[in-house]
Each structure stands twice: as structure tokens, then as C-alpha cells.
Amino acid sequence: MKKALNLLLFLLLFQFAQSQSLNTRWLNQLNLGMEAYAVNDYFTALKHFTDASNLVPTDTTAYIYLIDCAYKTQNAPELFKSLDKLLILGHESARNYYLAIQACVDIEKDYQKAVQYAEAAKQKFAGDPQIRMADIMLYYKYGDFEAAKARLLPFIEQFPNDKRALNILIAITLDIKKDYPEAIKLLELAQQRFPNDPEFPKKEVNIYIETRQMEAAEKKFRRLIELNPDDAKHYYNLSLIMHNKGDYEQSVALASKAIELNPGFLEAIFNVGTFYYHRGLQYNQALTLMTPYQYTYQAQGREIEDAAKSYLEAAKPYFEKAIQLNTNELGAFENLNTINVLLNNIAETRQLTDPYFTDLENEEKHKVYPDYELLSFDFFYPEQQNYLSKGQQGQLKVKISNTSDNQLRNLQIRLFQPFVNPMLSFKQSYPIDSLAAKSDTTLSIPFEYLLNNPATVGMEKTEGARNLVRFFITGPDQKYTDLKEVALVMGKAQVLASGNRQYFSETIDIDFTPNARAKNLLLVIGINNYKHWPKLTNAVSDAQFVKKVLLQKYEVETENVFELYDSHATKNNMINELIKIKGELSPQDNLIIYYAGHGDYNPITDEGAWIPYDAERNADNQYLDNTTLLNFLNALDTRHTFLIADACFSGSLFVNDDEMTYKPNNDKIKSRWGFTSGNMEYVADGAQGEGSPFAQYLVEALKENQREYIAVTELISYVKFKVRNSAVQTPIGRPLKISGNEGGEFLLYSR
Known part of the structure; x- marks a missing residue:
């Protein structure tokens, strides 16, 4: 009997000790979770609260925090698991249901599941503002904006200082309905209720900018500066408005203030x-x-x-x-x-x-008549041309006369450009050793239009300045002839009509408009023989077929074509070609890019990429991702940019459907369009020798066009219809996600 009592006492003490140890460990995990939660380390907090709930499965505290941490870390399974545990334990709260609804909407994108939770929550917590807001968000997220608005109006009336509700109503009115007058009324109301919040005047000023109400925009930016005088962005934005108004001095002063506030702006x-x-x-x-x-x-x-x-x-x-x-x-x-x-x-x-033209005050004193004169001069282009093409040479022929009775020695023809073109090569000084008395001589001076080279890559092509060369003749006696000039024509697209030159004299405020005609540049990239990826059969031939039809039938010149195939199509070479093209482009020119090759998709960054020839598998840093590509395209100042990509996972290049507006057949307005063989999906390469379905119908559309031009949207419509009926892929044609798209449309003119 005594032994039995001792054993029972031992077991009770052991169980008590175990209980104390368990309680200590549970409390320790709970405290660690609280500490991590307090510093927003939700992943660590999630781990500790999970450990705490495993130690004491009946404790509600850990589950309440688990739901919050799971939502913040986008861990929907853990959130619903913890919510179910609380329901079993009889602990229900409006906040937990609210987070569950939000998880269905934001994380799982499961509308039906969200509705089920919302209905259950409304029955248990009728009138609770959190549940009402979750219900509103449910309709808003899934596009039933009228239902969302119908619930928002009484909610805002009951809770006038609920900023989130007001923001949603503004978003529906501004972003969805595009009702600018009503949106401005709501934003003014929001500013009355929240006078120190700069977000509402920011949204209002965006409306003014979009609707070109620059005076109102200026006033609102000045108000933003009053609200937050240390925000460099407000000064910068106001500087853009002042530049738009033509007040350049104030524009620079405001931008300089922005730099003063933020030296890294x-x-x-x-x-x-x-x-x-x-x-x-x-x-x-x-x-x-x-x-x-x-x-x-x-x-x-x-x-x-x-x-x-x-x-x-x-x-x-x-x-x-x-x-x-x-x-x-x-x-x-x-x-x-x-x-x-x-x-x-x-x-x-x-x-x-300077040694000659220095005394500008007294023309007669300055002007000297030497014993030699320039009789005539002319520029000679290559045979049967009236312009220089890249890599070609021309000759400036100058005829000089010795009018004196003496032999002249050590004459020099001196040449310079008032506005330098680095692609034009010539010597600045040519000697004439001697010229007999009363005789003439003709000197030929070579000029060369250089090919692309390291010295000119990275130079911006400045528009508006003619390729003008000025020259005069000097002798050892410091006498010299009057200054003469000749205008060179470089490239077909720069031929200018005669007699259209205008001089200015009294004013130095020049409003100059370039006269050059537009040209179409073409970048073609095709990769079959990948180093690390599966080989393709048609990418190179497809790219070459597209190039061929554009050269034969449309206004695309061979000298304006840039090409990269197979081993040449590395990431560096792709970027270098874009840099070269930027140096060739002028603001009135158009750019077409055609890419045929592998594409890839990164689910973490949610974007696609082109795969260069030498890129390894699972090496995202070696790919030309869409963000980088769009950044380069964003830096190109063209009238029209048209990107065509026959590659997988190209859908993230585009704006959303509701952002897509343009004026059909209006090529006077800038545009930035893209056309891809598929969305975020795999696309067909096609049988060997037949071409991909996308490329086949693209070439077919370009060939069969019999009109003066083909519009981008016509080309897109034709190819989309054909491909949808012959392949399991969905081509997409929309404006690109870059600036510069003003709503125009590229028209590709036939020869």
C-alpha cells in the first residue's frame, strides 16, 4: 500500500513538472512571436506562433496572431487553418473573418470562397464596419463597381472619416468611370476632411494634367508644396509645369530646389x-x-x-x-x-x-582684299546621286585665282563646321604650295560619311542643324578671302527642298523646325542554335523572311537594317544594337523590332524575358527581361515604335485593356505598339521549313496588302484571326508599357 501511494505521488509530481515545462516552452514561443511581430518580422513571428499553437492547441492567442501573420506573409493555407481552429474553439471575431475574405480575394483569387466567408460574416457580425468594408472590397476587386458604389455611399455617410472608403469611391469614379468632374468634387471633399494628406491633391493634380488644365495643376502643386515644403518631388513636378508654360528660368529654379532637397534626385x-x-x-x-x-x-x-x-x-x-x-x-x-x-x-x-575674324566693330577696317580670290566651288556626290550614303566619299572642288603679277606661296584652305556632325570626316586645312602669277588652280578636298564606329556610338543625333561646311583661303601675309559655305546632303532621308533656307538677323531667339523626312529603322533578331536551350527550327528563317518582305515591299532601306542571328544574338549585342539605333534615330523616325527565339517567365517577378543565344537555363540575370527591354525602348525618341516578338511569355510587355486608346490611321501622333505571338503562354515554332504560325501569317499579311500602306492594327487583326484558327495560342497587339505613346498609329507605307 505504501509503495502504491509513493508511485502515485511520483506520477503526480512528474506530470506537474511536465506541465510546468510545457507551459514555460509555450510562453517562450509566444513571447518570441510577439517580439518578432512588434518589429514587423512576420515570417519569424509566424514560425514562433505556429510552435506555440502546437504546444498548446487549445490556446486562442497564438491562432489570432497566426491569422494576422499569415495574411501579411501571403500564406493563405495557414490563415484558413488557424481560422478553422478558432471556430472549433468557439472564438469568432469580425477581424478574423475580414482577413479571411481579404485572403480569398488578394491571395487565392477565389471569388466563390470569398463570398462564402462574406455571407457567414454578415450573418454573425451584421453592421460591423470591417465586414461591410470587406463586402465592398469583394465587389470592387471582382469588377462589380456599381454594387461596390451602392454599398460605399451609405458607408461613407455613416463613417465620413473612413479614408479607405473614400479612396475606393474616388478610384471607381476616376479610374473606372473616368468621370473627372465628379472625381474632382470627391477629391475636394477628401481634402476638406483630410487637409494634411497630400495624396488627394496629388490625384487631383493628375486629373488637371491629363485634361491639360495646367493653370489648375500649377495651383495644386503650389498647395502640395505648402503642405510639404520638404518634398522634392512637388518642386520637380511644378518645374515641369513651368517648363510647359515656357517659363524656363522658374522651371530650372524649381528643379534646382528639388535637387537641393534631394541631391540624388x-x-x-x-x-x-x-x-x-x-x-x-x-x-x-x-x-x-x-x-x-x-x-x-x-x-x-x-x-x-x-x-x-x-x-x-x-x-x-x-x-x-x-x-x-x-x-x-x-x-x-x-x-x-x-x-x-x-x-x-x-x-x-x-x-x-580668331586670327582673321576678330575686329567685328569695323567692317571696312576688318575686310582685306588679297591678291588671290576664290572663283568658284561646288560639291560632287558619287555618280548618279545627290547625297552621300554611309561609307561613301564626295569631293569639294574649289577653284582659286592668282590676280597678282607675282607667284604666291603657302596658301591655305581652312574648313570648319559651325555645327559639328561627327559622322562627316574631312581635313580642316589644305595647303597650296605655290600659284603662278595670273593663273588658276582647282583643288579637290575629300569628304567621307563614316560608317558606325566606336567614336560615334553613344553620340546623340541632333536634329535641325544642316551639314554645313564653311571655308576661306589665307596667305602668309594674313590676308584672306570672304567666308564661303556649302551644305552637304547625308542620306536619302535628309534631302531638302531648294530655296527653303531662312536666315535670321536681329533676334537670337530661334524657333527651329527640322525639315528632314522620316525613315524606318529595322532591328531583326533570330536564334535557332541556342547554346544551352533547346534548338529552334524556324526562328532565323522567319526573321529573315520578315526582313525580306519589308525591304522589298515597304519603305525600309538596307542601310537602316540591323541584324543579329544565332551566336551573334547575345544579351550584350542586343543592348549594343539598341544603343547604336538610338544614335541613328531622329524624333520623326520610326523603329520596327522583330524578335524570334525562346522566351521565359519568372513567376516571382511576374514578367517574361527574351533568351539570348548564350544564356543558361534558370539564370534570369542572363536574360533580356521585359523591364530592361522596355527601359531601353523608353529611351528611344521615335515617332513610332513597333515591337514584334515571336516568343513565349511576352504578354507582360503591354498596358492593360482599359488603358488602350488610340486614333486609327493617324500617324502624325506618336505611338508605341507591340505585337506578340502569345500572352503568358508557350507558342508554336512550327514544322521545319514552314515557319511558325505567327510568322507565316505576319509575312502573308505584309505580302498581300495592296493598299498604299498597312496600319499596325490592321496587321494585328489579320494575324490574330489567322493564328487563332490554326494554333493553340493567342497573339496580342496593344500599346507598350512605356512613355511616349500619344495615341497615334504607325502606318507602314508601301514603295
């Missing part, structure tokens, strides 16, 4: 540099609009040159800072390279002309 730094840069270009280009007489004998010529130099020098440090902040800032590199070339040209021109 890349956009503001780039824009201030761009303002100075464009003003410098404007003055520099103006020199080509002056007559040689104005340039040499009027002070205005040097004043304009000085202004150009001053603005260009002011721009340099801003672009240098932009590059320091972002080494991939392609535009800053190009502008800085262009500035250095222009400044160097100004310095060389001054060095060349």
Missing part, C-alpha cells in the same frame, strides 16, 4: 542638364542659319557662339552627376559625349578663325 538632375543642353544646341544650331557675312562681320555671330558654349558647359556637371548616380543612364552618356564634341568644335573653330 536623378530625374531633376537630368532635366536641368537637359534644359541647358537643349538651349546650347539651339544656339549652336542657329549658327548654321546665319549667312557667312553675319557670322564674320556682325557681333551677333560670336554672341550666339558664346551663348551656346555657356549653356553646354552649364549642362555638363548635371549629366556627369546623373551618370554617377546611375551608370546605366544612357541618355546622360549620349548628351555628355555630344556636349564634349560640340565644345571641342567651338574651340577648334575659334582657334581657326
